[in-house]
Structures are given as C-alpha cells and as structure tokens.
Amino acid sequence: MCGIIGFSGAGNAGSKQGNCESSVDIVLNGLKSLEYRGYDSSGVAYYDETDNKIKSIKKSGKLVNLSAELSCIKPVESNTAIGHIRWATHGRPTDDNAHPHLDCSGNIAIVHNGIIENYAVLKNKLIGKGHKFITPTDSEVIAHLIEDYMKDGAKTFYEAVRLASLDLLGAFAFLAMNADEKSICAVKYGPPLVMVNKDKEIYFASDVSPLIQYSDEVIYLKNSEIAYFKDGLLKLTDFKGKPLNKTVTKIDWDASRAVKTGFSHFMQKEIFEQPSCLLDAFSSRIISVKNDGSAADSNKSDSIFSGFKIMLEDVRLTKKDIDKAGRIIITACGSSYYAGLVIKYITETICGIPVIVEYGSEFRYENFPVSKNDIFIGISQSGETADTNSALEIAKEKKAGILSITNVPGSQITTMSDKGVIYTHAGPEIGVASTKAFTTQIMCGLLLALRIKEIKDTASDAGKNLSGVNFFDEIVNLPKKAEQILFLNDSIKEIAKKYYKNTNFLYLGRGILYPIALEGALKLKEISYIHAEGYPAGEMKHGPIALVDENMPVLFLLSNNMLAPKTISNIEEIKARGGKVIAVADYEPDIDGISDIIKIPASAEVLSPILYTIPLQILAYHIAALKGTDIDQPRNLAKSVTVE
Numbered sequence: 001m002c003g004i005i006g007f008s009g010a011g012n013a014g015s016k017q018g019n020c021e022s023s024v025d026i027v028l029n030g031l032k033s034l035e036y037r038g039y040d041s042s043g044v045a046y047y048d049e050t051d052n053k054i055k056s057i058k059k060s061g062k063l064v065n066l067s068a069e070l071s072c073i074k075p076v077e078s079n080t081a082i083g084h085i086r087w088a089t090h091g092r093p094t095d096d097n098a099h100p101h102l103d104c105s106g107n108i109a110i111v112h113n114g115i116i117e118n119y120a121v122l123k124n125k126l127i128g129k130g131h132k133f134i135t136p137t138d139s140e141v142i143a144h145l146i147e148d149y150m151k152d153g154a155k156t157f158y159e160a161v162r163l164a165s166l167d168l169l170g171a172f173a174f175l176a177m178n179a180d181e182k183s184i185c186a187v188k189y190g191p192p193l194v195m196v197n198k199d200k201e202i203y204f205a206s207d208v209s210p211l212i213q214y215s216d217e218v219i220y221l222k223n224s225e226i227a228y229f230k231d232g233l234l235k236l237t238d239f240k241g242k243p244l245n246k247t248v249t250k251i252d253w254d255a256s257r258a259v260k261t262g263f264s265h266f267m268q269k270e271i272f273e274q275p276s277c278l279l280d281a282f283s284s285r286i287i288s289v290k291n292d293g294s295a296a297d298s299n300k301s302d303s304i305f306s307g308f309k310i311m312l313e314d315v316r317l318t319k320k321d322i323d324k325a326g327r328i329i330i331t332a333c334g335s336s337y338y339a340g341l342v343i344k345y346i347t348e349t350i351c352g353i354p355v356i357v358e359y360g361s362e363f364r365y366e367n368f369p370v371s372k373n374d375i376f377i378g379i380s381q382s383g384e385t386a387d388t389n390s391a392l393e394i395a396k397e398k399k400a401g402i403l404s405i406t407n408v409p410g411s412q413i414t415t416m417s418d419k420g421v422i423y424t425h426a427g428p429e430i431g432v433a434s435t436k437a438f439t440t441q442i443m444c445g446l447l448l449a450l451r452i453k454e455i456k457d458t459a460s461d462a463g464k465n466l467s468g469v470n471f472f473d474e475i476v477n478l479p480k481k482a483e484q485i486l487f488l489n490d491s492i493k494e495i496a497k498k499y500y501k502n503t504n505f506l507y508l509g510r511g512i513l514y515p516i517a518l519e520g521a522l523k524l525k526e527i528s529y530i531h532a533e534g535y536p537a538g539e540m541k542h543g544p545i546a547l548v549d550e551n552m553p554v555l556f557l558l559s560n561n562m563l564a565p566k567t568i569s570n571i572e573e574i575k576a577r578g579g580k581v582i583a584v585a586d587y588e589p590d591i592d593g594i595s596d597i598i599k600i601p602a603s604a605e606v607l608s609p610i611l612y613t614i615p616l617q618i619l620a621y622h623i624a625a626l627k628g629t630d631i632d633q634p635r636n637l638a639k640s641v642t643v644e
C-alpha cells in the first residue's frame with residue numbers, strides 16, 4: 001500500500017557528523033525506493049530552518065512530478081522531514097489529497113498508511129470544535145486530532161500523539177512531525193514501520209528497502225508501539241506510555257540488490273536473479289551425507305532420504321506436533337496462495353499429510369474449525385499482508401501452531417510464528433509482480449515438506465513412489481536448469497510478438513502444474529492487462545472451452561508424466577476448435593499442430609513447478625513490454641497489501 005519515509009538528524013543544517021544531505025533529499029531518495037508501494041501521488045513536509053516553519057509540497061501522479069517540483073525550490077535547509085507515496089483509499093489521487101496532511105496551525109504534519117475506520121465520527125467531532133478540514137481523506141483527521149490534544153494541554157508532542165493513537169480505530173502506521181519541538185513520532189497499529197537509529201539520526205520507512213543503504217541493523221515497531229525522536233534521542237513506548245527496549249533485527253540484504261543494474265525493469269532483473277536466489281534458498285539447508293551408515297541412518301538408504309539431510313533448525317515442529325495435527329493448513333494471498341497450492345501437492349506427495357490451502361481474506365471471515373492441534377503455515381513475501389496475518393491471528397487465538405515462509409526478516413508474520421520461520425532469502429523484490437519470491441517460496445516449501453517427513457517418519461509409506469528420485473542432485477541442479485531457461489529469453493520474446501495483441505488467454509495445467517497455470521495467468525493479467533484465466537486442464541470441457549476460437553491462445557503446461565496423454569487429449573480438443581496452442585514442455589510431445597513450443601529441462605515432478613514458472617514470467621514480461629505498460633508498477637496494484 002502507501003509508502004512512508006521520515007528522517008531527522010544532523011542533516012545539512014546540523015552538526016558536521018552524520019548524513020550531510022538535506023532531509024528532503026533523504027526523504028525523496030527513500031520515496032524512490034518505495035515507489036512500488038503506491039504511485040498515484042506523493043508529497044514531502046520538511047522543517048525549514050530559515051523560517052522555523054513546516055513546508056509541504058504535494059503532487060498527484062508519479063514521483064517524478066514531486067521531484068520536479070522540489071527541484072524548483074532547492075536548496076532546502078532542513079534536518080527533519082517526512083514523505084509519502086500514496087495508493088488512494090479515501091479521496092481521489094489529487095494534489096490536495098496527497099500526504100502529508102497538516103493541522104489548522106500548520107505546526108503538525110502527518111503521513112499515514114492504512115485506513116482509519118472511525119474517521120467520520122472523529123472528523124465531525126473535530127469540526128464541531130472548530131477544526132477546518134481541507135480534504136475528504138481519512139488521514140487528515142490524525143493531524144487535527146493531535147492538534148486538539150495539544151490544545152487540551154498535552155505536555156509534549158509525544159503525549160498528544162499517544163492520546164490521539166488511542167482514539168483511532170482501523171489499521172494505521174503514521175509519522176507525525178512537530179515544528180515547535182522539531183520532533184517526529186512514529187506510530188504502528190497494523191501496517192509496518194521500520195527504523196534505523198544511529199549517530200543521533202533516525203530514518204523511518206514502511207519497509208526495509210530504503211533503509212539498507214544506511215544500516216543493516218533495523219528496529220521494527222510492533223503493533224501498539226510509538227517511537228519518539230527529539231534532540232537526537234529515541235524513546236520507545238507502548239500506547240499506554242510504558243517504556244520499551246529496542247530490539248534490533250539484522251538484515252542480510254545487499255543494498256545493490258535494490259537497483260536495476262542494467263535491466264530495463266526490476267521485474268526483468270528479478271526474473272534473471274532466480275538461479276542465484278534458488279541457490280540461496282536451499283544452500284546450507286540441504287547437506288550431503290554418506291550412505292555407508294557413518295553419517296546417514298542406514299535404514300534411510302532405500303528411502304527418499306538417501307544421501308542427504310535437511311537442516312531447517314528454525315523449524316520447531318516435533319513428531320508429536322505432526323502426529324497430533326494430522327493435517328496442515330496453509331494461508332496466503334495472490335501468488336503466495338498459488339505457491340501454497342504447489343506446496344500442498346508437494347507435502348501430500350512426500351509426507352502423506354492432508355493439506356488445506358485457504359485465502360487469507362476468505363479464511364478470516366469463514367467458520368473454519370480450527371483446533372489447537374492444527375499446524376498453520378503462512379506464506380507471504382512481505383510478511384505484512386493484512387489478510388494473511390489476520391488469518392494467522394485467528395489460528396493463534398485458537399492456540400494452533402504457526403510456521404511461516406517469508407522474505408522479509410522481522411516482518412509481522414515472523415512475530416506470530418511460534419513454530420518457526422523459513423526465510424526465502426530472495427533479497428528485496430521491487431517489481432510489484434512476484435517472481436523470485438514465488439519460486440523461492442516453493443523451494444522453501446519443498447525443504448519444509450522433506451523436513452516434516454524426516455521428523456515424522458522417514459520409513460513410512462508416504463513418499464515411497466519418490467524413492468527413485470535423488471532429491472539432493474535434483475535440488476542442487478535446479479539453479480543450472482533455471483539458468484538454461486533464461487537463455488530462452490529471445491525465443492520467448494518472439495512468441496510474445498505473435499500474441500501481444502490478443503485480448504484473452506487461457507492457461508491450462510494438471511496436477512502439480514495446475515497452480516502454475518494460475519500463476520502464469522495472474523502474471524499476464526497483472527502486468528499486461530490482458531484477460532487471462534488459469535484452469536485445471538481437465539476442467540476445460542466443463543465450461544471454459546466455450547471461449548475457445550481462433551482468437552483464444554491456450555497455453556498448456558505439458559509434462560512427460562502419466563498425465564501427459566490426458567493433457568494431449570485436451571490439446572486436441574482446443575485444436576479442433578481452432579484455438580492456438582502454446583506449450584511449455586519438458587519433452588518433445590508427439591503431437592502436431594502446436595503453434596509454439598517452449599522446451600524446458602526436465603526435473604523431478606515436485607521441483608518442476610519452479611522451472612515451469614520461469615518461461616511464463618518471461619512471456620508475460622515481453623508481452624507487457626511490447627504493449628508498453630508500466631511493468632514494475634502496474635496500474636491499481638500495490639506491492640504490499642497492508643489493508644483489507
């Protein structure tokens with residue numbers, strides 16, 4: 001959703017140590033890193049040292065509009081500033097509705113991410129007390145509410161912010177700055193807020209990506225916490241005012257991974273990073289052991305565990321937990337949900353444990369019977385998706401065990417995961433459409449399934465049909481195979497040229513590749529705005545076949561397994577109706593009339609979804625590039641969906 005940034009410190013107006021840029025430059029730079037979170041308008045408020053006033057500059061449209069406006073007023077002498085990039089909820093994306101919002105006096109400025117559910121009630125009350133509102137947004141109410149508490153005698157700006165926070169309902173993370181004190185308060189209740197505090201300076205952001213250039217040690221605010229920065233000192237309290245200790249989280253992301261490095265788009269770069277991200281996801285988590293009985297258990301030599309061991313020390317599941325549960329429930333949204341569907345297939349195949357996959361947004365309002373014995377797995381790139389986290393909170397209230405697969409260290413999902421966190425180690429994902437996060441989630445899901453099987457019972461019948469699979473070799477060789485697929489980039493671009501003017505697409509797959517059909521269709525619609533549907537191939541004749549004619553390209557995911565003859569029959573049915581067939585296949589299918597074929601390396605079935613995903617990402621990318629859409633920031637989408 002929206003991105004917020006703040007800085008206070010030495011700056012260009014302060015001491016010689018510390019960051020010598022103006023706070024406005026720092027905030028503008030931060031907004032550039034957060035552009036993927038919201039991009040319909042943006043703004044900055046800064047404390048102007050020359051006249052001791054808060055100045056606010058806001059522009060609708062992309063961040064370049066704000067940069068252009070700011071370049072006209074530079075140089076600015078300021079050491080305290082806040083900024084915002086908006087994804088509109090209440091009020092159209094106009095200059096006025098952009099954040100920051102000011103109070104009546106102009107001494108308080110706020111930037112907000114989230115939704116204030118009781119804003120109308122608060123606004124009416126404040127209007128009754130003489131406050132003048134200039135926007136229809138829910139956020140403006142925060143500035144006036146703080147002002148009101150100041151007028152009512154709050155001794156410090158912090159105290160006014162604390163009291164205002166207690167009045168707010170909904171989900172909110174905001175920064176509030178005050179001209180009289182030259183202080184900033186950060187408040188979190190729902191959406192994320194992270195800080196770097198060093199050398200009497202503070203940097204605030206809605207996620208870690210703009211902060212890693214300043215430090216790899218960050219502080220995550222937790223729900224119902226307030227950070228108050230004044231005169232170079234940081235104080236942390238809860239909403240009741242109780243002082244709290246700072247917990248520092250180390251981020252192992254390399255700042256250079258958040259720049260495009262020669263690629264046209266972040267999405268393209270992130271697609272091409274997948275071989276190394278996959279390697280990072282499994283290296284040190286799967287280790288080779290000898291089969292002579294010295295290191296590996298000899299009774300494993302004929303099982304799927306022959307020759308390797310899974311090292312997922314962060315997973316705190318016991319055999320008793322797994323036996324008592326008898327099932328696993330995965331909850332996630334969007335692409336992470338599709339990764340969950342793949343992990344269901346993998347887990348059921350390897351462990352023989354039934355897995356239920358639920359959308360976070362559905363789970364939270366349905367009457368799903370949760371038992372305290374249940375094991376939940378939350379999957380989320382950002383770790384901040386409101387629907388996923390709310391579903392997990394419900395499970396947690398019922399005392400179920402929570403595990404998570406996420407990309408962001410210290411994110412909210414990690415704080416709920418009493419049974420452990422598996423980090424995908426994909427590094428910052430800036431493109432709004434998930435790519436490397438998705439494939440590494442599947443890799444982590446596979447490692448987790450192997451670990452569960454290891455804990456549960458390596459000798460059980462479940463997974464026996466996989467005994468011919470050399471998992472160690474398959475996993476270790478996967479990055480090389482992913483790289484081979486990247487070499488198909490130019491030929492996939494040629495295919496894109498044939499189809500980018502089409503207005504509809506069908507993606508079909510069976511079994512473990514069905515979720516990849518869903519993911520392929522989602523990628524295409526997200527970034528190219530072409531309507532695309534993913535379906536299980538066997539369901540085609542139960543409805544979607546009515547859509548098929550010469551204008552409907554149908555992309556099949558075809559694997560050389562026992563389902564191949566059935567999928568080939570479906571291809572024949574499409575051909576018979578004049579539909580154009582594109583196939584992604586791990587073998588040369590013996591069938592005529594496929595218009596385009598993308599041949600990928602073969603792998604064990606449980607790993608194949610990762611490989612089948614990559615050509616679909618590349619195809620969607622090139623189709624979108626040919627259409628000239630905004631690939632990294634597709635219309636209406638936000639990277640991190642922190643509101644319902």
Ligand code: F6R
Binds near residue numbers: 385
């Ligand atoms: C699709 C996409 C979204 C996210 C979804 C969940 O390309 O990026 O569908 O997968 O919003 O986000 P996370 O994984 O952060 O919970």
